[in-house]
Amino acid sequence: MSPDHAAISSNGLGKRFGRQQVVVDLDLDVPRGSCYGFIGPNGSGKTTTIRMLLGLVRPDAGSCAVLGEEMPAAGGRVLPRVGALVEGPAFHPYLSGLTNLLRLDAADGTSDPATARSRAGAALERVGLIAAANKRYRAYSLGMRQRLGIAAALLQPRDLLVLDEPTNGLDPQGTREVRHLVAELAAEGTTIFLSSHLLSEVEQLCDHVGVMREGRMVAQGPLAELHGLRTRRFRLRTADTAVAFQVLAGLGVGDAVEGADGIVGGLGELEPDRIVRALVDAGVGVRAFGPLAASLEDAFVELTGEGFDVSA
Amino acid sequence: MSAPEASVAVRQRRGSFGRLFVSELQLVFGRRRNQVGLVVLLGLVTMLGVALKVSQLRHPGARGGDIISAVAGNGIFLGFAGLTIEIALFLPLAVSVLAGDAIAGEANLGTLRYLLTSPVSRVRLLAVKACALGVGSLVGALVVALGGVLVGTALFGAGPLITLSGSRIGIGDGLLRLLLAVLYVTVGLAALGMIGLFVSTLTEQPIAATVATAMVSTLLWILDAVPQLDWLHPWLLVDRWSAFIDLLRDPIFTDRMVTGLWVDLAYGVVFFGAAWLRFRNKNITS
Ligand SMILES: Nc1ncnc2c1ncn2[C@@H]1O[C@H](COP(=O)(O)OP(=O)(O)O)[C@@H](O)[C@H]1O
Ligand SMILES: [Mg+2]
Numbered sequence: 001m002s003p004d005h006a007a008i009s010s011n012g013l014g015k016r017f018g019r020q021q022v023v024v025d026l027d028l029d030v031p032r033g034s035c036y037g038f039i040g041p042n043g044s045g046k047t048t049t050i051r052m053l054l055g056l057v058r059p060d061a062g063s064c065a066v067l068g069e070e071m072p073a074a075g076g077r078v079l080p081r082v083g084a085l086v087e088g089p090a091f092h093p094y095l096s097g098l099t100n101l102l103r104l105d106a107a108d109g110t111s112d113p114a115t116a117r118s119r120a121g122a123a124l125e126r127v128g129l130i131a132a133a134n135k136r137y138r139a140y141s142l143g144m145r146q147r148l149g150i151a152a153a154l155l156q157p158r159d160l161l162v163l164d165e166p167t168n169g170l171d172p173q174g175t176r177e178v179r180h181l182v183a184e185l186a187a188e189g190t191t192i193f194l195s196s197h198l199l200s201e202v203e204q205l206c207d208h209v210g211v212m213r214e215g216r217m218v219a220q221g222p223l224a225e226l227h228g229l230r231t232r233r234f235r236l237r238t239a240d241t242a243v244a245f246q247v248l249a250g251l252g253v254g255d256a257v258e259g260a261d262g263i264v265g266g267l268g269e270l271e272p273d274r275i276v277r278a279l280v281d282a283g284v285g286v287r288a289f290g291p292l293a294a295s296l297e298d299a300f301v302e303l304t305g306e307g308f309d310v311s312a
Numbered sequence: 313m314s315a316p317e318a319s320v321a322v323r324q325r326r327g328s329f330g331r332l333f334v335s336e337l338q339l340v341f342g343r344r345r346n347q348v349g350l351v352v353l354l355g356l357v358t359m360l361g362v363a364l365k366v367s368q369l370r371h372p373g374a375r376g377g378d379i380i381s382a383v384a385g386n387g388i389f390l391g392f393a394g395l396t397i398e399i400a401l402f403l404p405l406a407v408s409v410l411a412g413d414a415i416a417g418e419a420n421l422g423t424l425r426y427l428l429t430s431p432v433s434r435v436r437l438l439a440v441k442a443c444a445l446g447v448g449s450l451v452g453a454l455v456v457a458l459g460g461v462l463v464g465t466a467l468f469g470a471g472p473l474i475t476l477s478g479s480r481i482g483i484g485d486g487l488l489r490l491l492l493a494v495l496y497v498t499v500g501l502a503a504l505g506m507i508g509l510f511v512s513t514l515t516e517q518p519i520a521a522t523v524a525t526a527m528v529s530t531l532l533w534i535l536d537a538v539p540q541l542d543w544l545h546p547w548l549l550v551d552r553w554s555a556f557i558d559l560l561r562d563p564i565f566t567d568r569m570v571t572g573l574w575v576d577l578a579y580g581v582v583f584f585g586a587a588w589l590r591f592r593n594k595n596i597t598s
Contacts, residue, residue: 017597054425054428055429056425056429056596057595057597058595075431076433079430084426090422090425092421094343103335103339105430106335107430108328109328109436152426
């Protein structure tokens with residue numbers, strides 16, 4: 001996909017902090033209109049990448065473009081069309097939620113002062129904070145703070161929302177609310193770039209994924225494709241295990257092993273039908289045969305070499 | 313996706329300087345700590361007035377020839393005396409506090425990343441912060457001077473002023489000269505504010521930036537007081553800060569103040585430039 005059609009694209013993007021190479025040779029490709037899950041364990045370089053995309057951190061290798069324009073050079077044109085939540089919310093503690101939003105709106109040179117209050121009100125309404133609009137930010141709970149951060153991203157109609165771990169630190173109720181909001185925004189057609197270390201979150205919300213591991217992209221594409229990344233496996237139940245092993249070996253299935261629940265092996269390029277036919281032809285009594293569901297979690301663990309927190 | 317894009321396309325680039333500047337002033341002057349700071353500045357000049365009243369009561373008739381002693385004869389002089397007393401430490405400290413907040417404070421809170429992605433360009437943000445420091449300097453000096461006039465008038469009464477040259481000027485003329493003194497002091501403090509702004513871009517700890525800036529100002533005062541370093545004195549930012557007292561001569565003696573303004577300007581420009589060079593490509597990782 002060419003950069004023109006991509007909401008975000010990067011080419012060989014790299015960043016080093018001191019001795020640590022935090023992001024390495026990153027090629028992002030986020031299609032317009034997609035909900036892209038940027039997933040990776042803590043410390044894998046997601047936030048640093050987002051900071052580079054938004055012009056907060058200068059890359060020391062490669063380039064990146066947001067909404068078709070080179071960043072950070074085009075920041076003044078691009079960023080008004082981008083709503084962002086980076087590494088959690090941050091506001092002035094002694095100002096109210098509303099005043100904080102108005103301050104950010106004042107900073108945006110493209111925003112219309114005449115509609116500032118109504119837009120801020122609408123954004124607060126949208127995240128369910130209208131009742132707390134005039135409370136000091138200091139008095140907000142963690143969930144309210146997170147929602148105010150999202151409200152700031154919604155001050156204008158946006159073409160792209162960059163949400164860095166938007167459910168971090170929220171209780172289950174807050175998490176559900178934020179995910180519901182993200183799903184709504186995605187349904188409206190806004191491109192969403194959602195970073196997360198939670199597999200379930202990305203699985204639930206996104207249609208595209210990029211998987212980060214130690215600063216590198218290890219897999220990227222439509223979520224459905226990623227399901228297929230893992231080696232497909234099958235399970236066979238039979239009483240004639242000896243013959244079955246011979247047949248499987250003849251078909252080139254070298255890694256078949258017998259477990260408590262039957263014989264398990266890798267399909268490789270084989271079609272399941274062919275294995276069953278060969279088994280039946282050889283007189284093996286097949287009690288059950290089927291593909292083993294490879295969970296997405298397995299696929300991620302295989303890709304990143306690390307366990308994900310899948311509890312939330 | 314065409315719908316949101318269309319709505320963005322009609323949005324045009326307006327200036328954001330004015331709105332952000334107003335927001336910045338609301339932030340600075342709305343902050344309780346800064347309001348308390350102004351009360352402290354006012355309290356100090358009040359204490360000075362009360363102390364002078366007490367010594368006048370204890371030693372009536374004792375008179376020196378300087379500005380402090382002149383207060384006993386005319387309350388309006390307390391405005392000048394307040395500036396003289398507070399220019400050395402308290403006003404620079406106040407400016408240092410504001411400068412620490414300017415960039416380091418926003419970085420510390422994390423609000424800097426959201427301002428910059430709003431977006432506001434980095435040079436514009438620095439300019440807004442610099443102007444707000446200028447306003448902060450002005451308000452600090454005004455509170456001291458006007459507070460001094462009010463307290464002084466209440467304690468000692470007001471009348472025509474005897475200038476340092478011995479001539480007599482009217483109250484209106486005296487107040488006008490006090491206003492000029494305030495503006496002169498403001499320019500010097502704002503120049504210190506630019507040093508503070510630069511320091512503020514170096515750290516994410518507002519306290520560190522404040523302490524460093526206050527130390528710079530104090531160090532300059534100390535160097536300015538060492539006679540062996542007299543060759544250095546003309547180059548020190550604070551060297552001519554007290555020259556506003558020349559406004560009380562008749563005719564007004566402007567030489568030192570004009571040179572002082574040039575020095576302030578040079579410091580201001582150099583350090584604003586340094587702040588910009590530092591901030592322009594800085595990685596915002598807070
Ligand atoms: N300012 C910085 N200085 C040094 N190292 C940093 C800095 N910011 C992030 N890092 C390091 O970069 C790595 C990636 O961090 P980050 O991008 O925040 O990852 P993620 O968002 O995926 O958790 C971490 O190991 C972190 O310690
Ligand atoms: Mg992160």
